[in-house]
Amino acid sequence: MIAPGLIVDYASVFALLALGLAFLLTVYRAVVGPTLPDRIIALDMLVGIVIGFIAVIALRSGYTLYIDIAISLGLVGFLATVAFARFILARGAVGEGEAHDFRGIRAEPVTQPGLENPPRAIKASKPAKPRASRRKEAK
Amino acid sequence: MIDYLAAILIAAIIIVGALFSLVAAIGLNRLPDLYTRMHAASKAGTVGSGLLLLAVGLHSGEFAIFIRALAGFVFFILTAPVSAHLLARAAHKVGYKLSPVSLQDDMNKK
Numbered sequence: 001m002i003a004p005g006l007i008v009d010y011a012s013v014f015a016l017l018a019l020g021l022a023f024l025l026t027v028y029r030a031v032v033g034p035t036l037p038d039r040i041i042a043l044d045m046l047v048g049i050v051i052g053f054i055a056v057i058a059l060r061s062g063y064t065l066y067i068d069i070a071i072s073l074g075l076v077g078f079l080a081t082v083a084f085a086r087f088i089l090a091r092g093a094v095g096e097g098e099a100h101d102f103r104g105i106r107a108e109p110v111t112q113p114g115l116e117n118p119p120r121a122i123k124a125s126k127p128a129k130p131r132a133s134r135r136k137e138a139k
Numbered sequence: 140m141i142d143y144l145a146a147i148l149i150a151a152i153i154i155v156g157a158l159f160s161l162v163a164a165i166g167l168n169r170l171p172d173l174y175t176r177m178h179a180a181s182k183a184g185t186v187g188s189g190l191l192l193l194a195v196g197l198h199s200g201e202f203a204i205f206i207r208a209l210a211g212f213v214f215f216i217l218t219a220p221v222s223a224h225l226l227a228r229a230a231h232k233v234g235y236k237l238s239p240v241s242l243q244d245d246m247n248k249k
Contacts, residue, residue: 004142004143004146005146007143007146007147007150008146008150008153008198010150011149011150011151011153012153014154014157015153015156015157015191016157018157018158018160019157019160019161021161021164022157022160022161022163022164022165023164025161025165025167026164026167028168029164029167029168029176035173035235037173037227037229037230037235038173038176041167041173041177041180041226042167042180044180044181044222044226045163045180045184048160048180048185048187048188048215048219049160049164049184049187049188051188051192051215052156052157052160052187052188052191055188055191055192055195055208056153056157056191058195059153059191059194059195059198064195064199064201064204066195067192067195067196067204067207067208067211070192070211071207071210071211071214074214074215074218075214075218078218078219078222081222081223081225082221082222082225084226085222085225085226085229086229088226088229088230088233089229089232089233092233093233
């Protein structure tokens with residue numbers, strides 16, 4: 001029969017493999033994620049997976065001091081997520097097509113007319129006349 | 140015999156925790172929306188890392204280390220919903236839309 005230490009050893013190797021796969025999947029979401037909150041959620045998830053990694057390494061190596069490191073890493077991850085949430089709140093809306101907002105300002109006029117046309121058409125019917133008169137006065 | 144039982148229990152906890160983390164990562168990639176991805180990340184991810192911490196505490200066999208691991212688990216369980224709720228609230232307030240698959244948005248009544 002297998003020694004009891006070996007069972008835990010095999011399980012921890014399996015856990016390392018599964019956590020590595022999970023880590024890669026989460027990194028993919030953080031890179032691809034269409035909007036900023038998606039990336040922040042992926043970052044939060046990355047901290048969780050790294051805590052799992054640290055726990056497995058602590059179990060394999062026997063240094064249980066790693067648990068304290070995991071707790072402090074969780075504290076840092078929590079604070080980072082809270083700060084990012086405040087940042088989203090302070091930054092305000094950037095636009096629906098955030099996938100290409102880092103390429104320049106040109107993304108804004110392309111995405112906005114499709115979204116805001118119906119409300120603008122109702123509101124713009126009344127102030128359209130004064131604008132025309134202003135133009136005539138200017139001419 | 141007790142040795143084998145403890146080893147099998149710890150191995151089971153490790154495997155279940157790693158699988159929870161993997162399921163959370165798969166859900167993060169498969170779900171359509173920020174607000175649904177948050178479920179995968181904050182529930183399954185927290186349980187995954189928490190179970191791994193618990194396994195370390197059980198494996199060490201010392202009471203002080205087990206209590207420390209348990210304190211870490213409780214800390215993660217307390218903070219994960221807070222951060223996820225804060226992020227979802229900020230995103231919804233700023234105006235990130237739900238995916239077209241979702242049926243209704245109860246926070247949208249103004």
